[in-house]
Amino acid sequence: MHEHSLIANLLSRIDAIACQHSAKRVVGVSVWIGALAHISAGHFREHFEDGSRGSLAQGARLDIEVSDDPEHPQAQDILLRSIEVV
Ligand SMILES: [Zn+2]
Numbered sequence: 765m766h767e768h769s770l771i772a773n774l775l776s777r778i779d780a781i782a783c784q785h786s787a788k789r790v791v792g793v794s795v796w797i798g799a800l801a802h803i804s805a806g807h808f809r810e811h812f813e814d815g816s817r818g819s820l821a822q823g824a825r826l827d828i829e830v831s832d833d834p835e836h837p838q839a840q841d842i843l844l845r846s847i848e849v850v
Contacts, residue, residue, distance in 0.1 A: 767803045770842045771811045775821065778847055782820045787849030790821040794846045797830045798839040805830050808842070820849075 774795065782790050793812075797803060803811075805828040816822045824847075833839065 766840075767801065767807075768811070770801065770803075771808070771815055774842055774844055775812070775815045775819065777844055778816075778821050779819060781847055782849050785849050787820060789850050790819075790824045790847055791850050792825040792827065792846075792848035793821060793844070794827040795829070796843040796845055797828060798836060798841050798843075799831045799834045800839040801842050803842070821847075 778790060778793060795808070797805065797808060808828060809826055812821075812826060816824065827845075829845075831839065
């Protein structure tokens with residue numbers, strides 16, 4: 765499904781960024797979910813928790829904003845806003 769590839773892509777980018785920073789752990793992740801990405805914050809959280817198990821991002825605090833603007837140029841996407849590493 766569309767949402768699953770978006771989440772897999774997001775998790776691999778988080779991993780790559782964490783590696784670049786020689787991070788021990790990802791403690792926070794901030795994402796923006798487009799109005800047409802068809803995923804709720806709760807559902808995203810479930811997928812994130814599943815997908816990040818065993819990775820540096822396991823247990824990270826999630827800050828999720830769900831957009832209600834279908835006209836946004838990235839309304840179909842899930843955007844990574846920032847991550848916080850230690
Ligand atoms: Zn799903």
